Amino acid sequence: MRKIFAAFAMLSATLLLSGCSVFYPNWGATALPEEPAIVNEESAEPTPSETADEPTKETESPEPELQETAEPEVIQQQVAVTILIAEAFLDTQMLEVVAQIPDLTEAGGTCTLRFIGGSTEESKVVQAQASSDYTQCFPIEIPLTELPSGSGIVTVTYESEFHIGTSAASSVVIP
Numbered sequence: 001m002r003k004i005f006a007a008f009a010m011l012s013a014t015l016l017l018s019g020c021s022v023f024y025p026n027w028g029a030t031a032l033p034e035e036p037a038i039v040n041e042e043s044a045e046p047t048p049s050e051t052a053d054e055p056t057k058e059t060e061s062p063e064p065e066l067q068e069t070a071e072p073e074v075i076q077q078q079v080a081v082t083i084l085i086a087e088a089f090l091d092t093q094m095l096e097v098v099a100q101i102p103d104l105t106e107a108g109g110t111c112t113l114r115f116i117g118g119s120t121e122e123s124k125v126v127q128a129q130a131s132s133d134y135t136q137c138f139p140i141e142i143p144l145t146e147l148p149s150g151s152g153i154v155t156v157t158y159e160s161e162f163h164i165g166t167s168a169a170s171s172v173v174i175p
Helices: 002-018 048-053
Strands: 082-089 094-102 110-117 120-130 134-137 140-143 150-159 163-166 170-174
Touching: 082 150, 082 170, 094 110, 094 150, 110 140, 110 170, 120 140, 134 150
Parallel strands: none
Antiparallel strands: 082 094, 094 134, 094 140, 110 120, 110 150, 120 134, 150 163, 150 170
């Protein structure tokens, strides 16, 4: 059995290596290929010194131009933003706003609260966090001492690399 296996291995190796000569691209070639001679413009015949020493416009390769590649523009999809809580709490002295983006689960976005009341406009940015089937803005808090007393409105804008959306305005009363 060993002798048959050894004979089979030798026969396979011989056939495999002899097949390489079929794929050799210059089999039987005797010399290197020559470059074509370049004709001198003044005379019709090229001279050996002109063809070997002087580069011509035909043999020079032009420098490739550097082209600025613009990154593809990402079009952000519109998403709905819902304000769950927008209330001024006296015990913490904070305006607290909680918002979520239903039917979207992604990390890396930001939520921007915008408060408008009287002649004051305040804004604050917080991170968003992915949940099981929605994305929620971290609770956004602004100290009541920074806001004027009376009625105001708040909106929350969510923005990420691929999504953007703004909530409907929600009214809030600052004591």
